[in-house]
Amino acid sequence: MEAATIKQFDVELTSRSPGYNLPQRAGIKLWLPMLVMALMAFPAAVILGIVRADQISTGGSGETIETLRQVQVGAMMIGFASVFAAVSFAIARILGQFRKGGGDLQEASGRRVVTLKMPVTAKVFLATMMMAMMTLLGAAVLHFVFAADVSSTTASLELSAERFTVLEGVQRVGIAMYLVAITFGLATIAQVLRFQSSRVRELATEEPRR
Amino acid sequence: MSTFALQSTLRPLAERTDQEKASRYRVVGIVIALFGLMVAAASLIGNVVVADEAANADTLAWTFGLGTAGFAAVMLGIATTLIGILIRLWLRVDAVKAALPGLKPDVEPGDSVRVGDIDTAYGLATVTKTVPEKLAIHRMAERMWLPMIAMGPMLVVAGLVFAIVQSGETNPGTFSDLGAIVQGTQFLGQGLILAGIAFLLGTILSSLRSGGAEVQAALGVSIKTLKMPPSAKAFVGLMAAGVMVAMAQFVGYLVATGVDDPTSWFAWLAPVREFGLGLILSGIVLALYTIGTVVGFQFERLGQIIREGR
Numbered sequence: 001m002e003a004a005t006i007k008q009f010d011v012e013l014t015s016r017s018p019g020y021n022l023p024q025r026a027g028i029k030l031w032l033p034m035l036v037m038a039l040m041a042f043p044a045a046v047i048l049g050i051v052r053a054d055q056i057s058t059g060g061s062g063e064t065i066e067t068l069r070q071v072q073v074g075a076m077m078i079g080f081a082s083v084f085a086a087v088s089f090a091i092a093r094i095l096g097q098f099r100k101g102g103g104d105l106q107e108a109s110g111r112r113v114v115t116l117k118m119p120v121t122a123k124v125f126l127a128t129m130m131m132a133m134m135t136l137l138g139a140a141v142l143h144f145v146f147a148a149d150v151s152s153t154t155a156s157l158e159l160s161a162e163r164f165t166v167l168e169g170v171q172r173v174g175i176a177m178y179l180v181a182i183t184f185g186l187a188t189i190a191q192v193l194r195f196q197s198s199r200v201r202e203l204a205t206e207e208p209r210r
Numbered sequence: 211m212s213t214f215a216l217q218s219t220l221r222p223l224a225e226r227t228d229q230e231k232a233s234r235y236r237v238v239g240i241v242i243a244l245f246g247l248m249v250a251a252a253s254l255i256g257n258v259v260v261a262d263e264a265a266n267a268d269t270l271a272w273t274f275g276l277g278t279a280g281f282a283a284v285m286l287g288i289a290t291t292l293i294g295i296l297i298r299l300w301l302r303v304d305a306v307k308a309a310l311p312g313l314k315p316d317v318e319p320g321d322s323v324r325v326g327d328i329d330t331a332y333g334l335a336t337v338t339k340t341v342p343e344k345l346a347i348h349r350m351a352e353r354m355w356l357p358m359i360a361m362g363p364m365l366v367v368a369g370l371v372f373a374i375v376q377s378g379e380t381n382p383g384t385f386s387d388l389g390a391i392v393q394g395t396q397f398l399g400q401g402l403i404l405a406g407i408a409f410l411l412g413t414i415l416s417s418l419r420s421g422g423a424e425v426q427a428a429l430g431v432s433i434k435t436l437k438m439p440p441s442a443k444a445f446v447g448l449m450a451a452g453v454m455v456a457m458a459q460f461v462g463y464l465v466a467t468g469v470d471d472p473t474s475w476f477a478w479l480a481p482v483r484e485f486g487l488g489l490i491l492s493g494i495v496l497a498l499y500t501i502g503t504v505v506g507f508q509f510e511r512l513g514q515i516i517r518e519g520r
Contacts, residue, residue, distance in 0.1 A: 038491075042485050042489070043485070046478075046485050049480060057474040079488055080488065083488055084491070086492075086495040087498060093498075096502075097505040097506045101506060101510075105513055169253060169277070172250045172281070173250050175281060176246055179246070179281065179284035179285060179287075183239055183291055184240065186292060190298050191232075193302050197298070198229065200302075200305045204308070204313055
C-alpha cells in the first residue's frame with residue numbers, strides 16, 4: 001500500500017479494492033442488535049413510567065416512587081444509548097459501502113485503486129461516539145445503583161433527588177455528544193462524496209493498467 | 211415537478227456549486243452542533259450547582275429549557291450537514307455521467323432489453339427502458355423537510371422562553387402549568403426537527419433513485435432501480451408513529467395544565483415524550499440502513515456497466 005496526497009486529499013494507492021475497514025465491519029454487524037435493544041428499552045421505560053404514575057395517584061410510598069423514577073430514566077438512557085449507537089453504526093456501514101464500492105469500481109475499470117484515508121472527521125466521529133456511549137451507559141448504571149440505594153428516610157429521598165438532578169445534566173451532555181458524533185459521521189460522508197466525484201472524473205482520463 | 215419540489219431536492223443549488231471546493235454546509239453544520247453541545251454543557255453546570263439546594267425548582271426550570279434547546283441546535287447541525295450531502299450527491303451524479311462513457315466498453319446496445327423485476331444481492335429491483343416515476347413518499351419527503359426544519363426550532367425557542375418565564379414564577383399552580391407547556395412544546399419541536407431530518411434522509415433516497423436512473427438513461431443502457439426495500443417501509447412507519455406520539459404528548463401536557471395535581475400525569479408523560487423521539491430515531495436508523503443498501507446496489511450496477519457495457 002502506498003500513501004499519497006492528491007488534490008488536497010490524503011489517499012492510499014493499492015492495486016486491489018481495500019474492502020471494509022474495522023469500524024465499518026463493526027457497523028455492518030452491530031447496527032441491528034443496537035436497534036433491537038433500543039426498541040426493547042423504550043417501551044420498558046414507558047411501562048415503568050405508567051407504573052410510577054399509578055403509584056403516585058394511588059398514594060404509594062415515597063421510596064417506591066423514587067426508586068421507580070431512577071429505574072425508569074435508567075431504562076430510557078439505555079434506549080437512547082442503543083438507538084444513537086445504531087445510528088452511528090448505520091453511518092459507518094454507509095461509509096463502508098462507499099469505500100468498498102469505490103474500490104471495486106476502480107478495480108473493475110482496470111485503473112489504480114485510490115482510496116481516501118480515514119479523515120479527521122471520521123476519527124472524531126469514533127472518539128466522540130465512544131465517549132458519548134460511555135457517558136450515557138455510565139449514567140444509566142448509576143441510576144440503577146442509586147435506585148438500589150433508596151430507602152424511606154427523608155435524608156435518603158433527598159439524596160436520591162440530588163443525585164437525579166446531577167445525572168439529568170450528565171445525560172443531556174451525553175445525548176448532545178452523541179448527536180455531535182453523528183454530525184461528524186455525516187460530515188465524513190460529505191467529504192467522501194467530494195473525493196469520489198473528483199476521482200471518478202479523473203478515472204476517465206487515466207490509462208488502464210492492463 | 212413543482213418549482214418548490216425541484217428547489218427542495220437542491221439540484222439547482224448543486225449546479226451552481228464548484229465540486230472541487232469543500233462544502234461550507236459541512237463546516238457550518240459542525241459549528242452549529244458544537245454550539246449545541248456547549249449549551250447542553252451549560253445546562254449540566256446549572257444542574258450541578260443547585261443539586262444540593264432544597265429550593266432549586268426555578269433553576270431546574272431554565273436548565274431544562276436550555277438543555278433541550280441545546281439538543282435542538284445539534285439536530286440543526288445534523289440537518290445542515292445532510293443538506294451538504296444532498297448537494298454532493300448531485301455533483302456525484304454529474305461526475306459519473308461525465309466519466310462513465312469513457313470507462314465502459316463499446317458494445318452494441320441490446321435490442322431486446324428484458325423489462326420487469328429482477329433479484330439482486332441488495333433485494334428486488336426493476337428494469338425499465340425509461341426513467342421511473344418518483345415514488346409518492348419521495349415526493350412527500352422533498353416537500354416536507356423544509357417546513358419541519360423551520361417549525362421545530364420555533365417551537366423549541368418558544369418553549370425556552372416559557373422556561374425562562376417559569377423560572378421567575380412564584381405561584382405554584384402557574385409554575386406547574388408553565389412547566390407542562392415547556393415540556394410539551396419543546397418535545398413537539400424536537401419531534402418536528404427529527405421528522406425534518408428523516409424527510410431529508412427520504413430526499414437523499416429520492417435523489418439516489420433519480421440520480422441513478424439519470425446516469426443510466428444518459429448512457430443509453432437499461433435502467434435498473436432498486437424497489438422500495440422493507441427497511442424503507444418500516445422507516446416510514448416508525449417515523450409516522452413517532453410524530454404522532456410527539457403530538458399526543460403535547461396534547462397530554464396541555465390537558466395536564468387543567469388537572470389539580472398533575473404530578474402523576476408528568477410521571478407517565480415524561481417517558482412517553484421520549485418514546486416518541488426514540489421511535490423517530492429508530493426510523494432514522496432504518497433510513498440510514500436503506501441509504502447504505504442503495505449505495506451498495508448502485509456501485510454494483512456501475513461495476514456491471516463498466517465490465518459489460520450495458
